[in-house]
Amino acid sequence: MSLKQIKIKRSLPELDGLLDLIEQYKEAAFIAGSFALWMVQEEEMFIPNDVDIWFENGKTLGLFIDSIKITYNDKFAKKLKKITETERAITYKLKTDNPELNIKIQLLKSFYGTPEEVIKQFDIGNCRIVVTSKIDAYSTGSLIHKNKRCLLNPNSNINNPYNTALRMIKYAKRGYTVDLDTIYYLFRSFEKNINKKNDLFDQANHEHGQS
DSSP states (O other): OHHHHHHHOOOOGGGGGHHHHHHHTTTTTTSSSHHHHHTOSOOOOOOEEEEEESSSSSSHHHHHHHIIIIIHHHHHHHTTTEEEEEESSEEEOOOOTTTTTOOEEEOOOOOOOOOOHHHHHHHHHOOOOESSSSSSSSEEETTTTGOOOBBBOOOOSSSSSSHHHHHHHHHHHHBOOOOOOHHHHHHHHHHHOOOTTTTHHHHOOOSSOOO
């Protein structure tokens, strides 16, 4: 993998079974996005609700689902309750004894690829983080997760600027700053992508794998 290795700083005991399972797939299944970002930080106390798991291909996704159902770590599997399945993702609710935790595990099937390919298409640059086990995390840059500016990914085509704007607001609430160049770039994405009357509403209803 061409990404840079960084240290995992924290996790949740409730996710130990999930991380053990992910490790079995040797980077063909991995956590990426805002929860991965949370795992490599120390100072941010906000725990994202969604744990997004990505897969190298559909076959790996199928094997992973089978593992959850019947073949691996019964104790962990009993903590999962499937709540929805769409073209985009299969979502499980993680049962915990902590009433403050509201964790959903999403198995993404809207895009398959290697860790590099998946995070390359993320619009928010800060969450281009990959976790492949309890101890292994990787980033596009060794310090990207420490930057408290909300960074847009220059390599990403922002096809859903409405959703990108909502994610930027979430990061602002977490203490990230958003500079004028970033806002200008986002406005240009709106101008480029929204050409029809109903496009804004269509984009508002189109979910993406980051949070």
